Amino acid sequence: MVSCQLVVDCAAPERMARFWADALQYTAEPPPGGFDTWRDYWRSLGVPEEELGEGDGSDSIVDPEGHGPRIWFQQVPEDKVVKNRFHxxxxxxxxxxxxxxxxxxxxxxxxxxxxxxxxxxxxxxxxxxxxxxxxxxxxxxxxxxxxxx
CATH class of the missing domain: 3.10.180.10 (2,3-Dihydroxybiphenyl 1,2-Dioxygenase, domain 1)
Structure with a gap:
């Protein structure tokens, strides 16, 4: 079985995750078991503190009914400069x-x-x-x- 996730490059992942969760009636994806926050999880994998961004790291959303794809908002340093290739x-x-x-x-x-x-x-x-x-x-x-x- 093939599955997919949608990845959105952005400057403020948590803000974008909140907006799109509201727009799509998705929910914030809970951190993996054994971790209180996504930041804790990423730290456990050795991600440097300066790469973790702001907040608790809630940067992914999921369809609460499990039908739609997971959406991850990935922080990138560059601004959006051209029209999307898909929407x-x-x-x-x-x-x-x-x-x-x-x-x-x-x-x-x-x-x-x-x-x-x-x-x-x-x-x-x-x-x-x-x-x-x-x-x-x-x-x-x-x-x-x-x-x-």
């Missing part, structure tokens, strides 16, 4: 076959408002008259692109 769609509107466009639009707009309060920003609305699609292009707190759909 996440936060799907909240419902399936086109099951939910009318106006209902999907209302759901997406409500989620966009919630995510803006959590630290995201709106780039543009993705909608055209006569097309049965509605989404909002957004940026997370560090400028990574994603869509609310």
């Amino acid at each position: 996440l769609d936060v799907t909240v509107g419902g399936r086109r076959e099951d939910v009318p466009l106006e209902t999907r639009r209302a759901r997406v707009d409500a989620e966009v408002e919630r995510l803006v309060q959590a630290g995201a920003s709106v780039v543009r609305v993705l909608s055209q008259p006569g097309v049965d699609h509605y989404a909002v292009a957004m940026l997370d707190p560090e400028g990574n692109e994603f869509d609310a759909v």
Whole structure:
């Protein structure tokens, strides 16, 4: 069986983990058994203190139902400088076959408002008259692109 984790390069891993846990309804991944914090775990492996960053090291999130991938926010020294090569769609509107466009639009707009309060920003609305699609292009707190759909 093959599995995967999504790794996001960022400047502030704990802040990004909190934002995306909220956005995706994930939870902070608990540290391995026998350790009170992730910092304690990384120290036990010999990671130097200067590489541990701030806080308790809570830099990964998991789907509480076990379906989605683990997401790890890896601290890197460089800033984001170009557009992402791929992005996440936060799907909240419902399936086109099951939910009318106006209902999907209302759901997406409500989620966009919630995510803006959590630290995201709106780039543009993705909608055209006569097309049965509605989404909002957004940026997370560090400028990574994603869509609310």
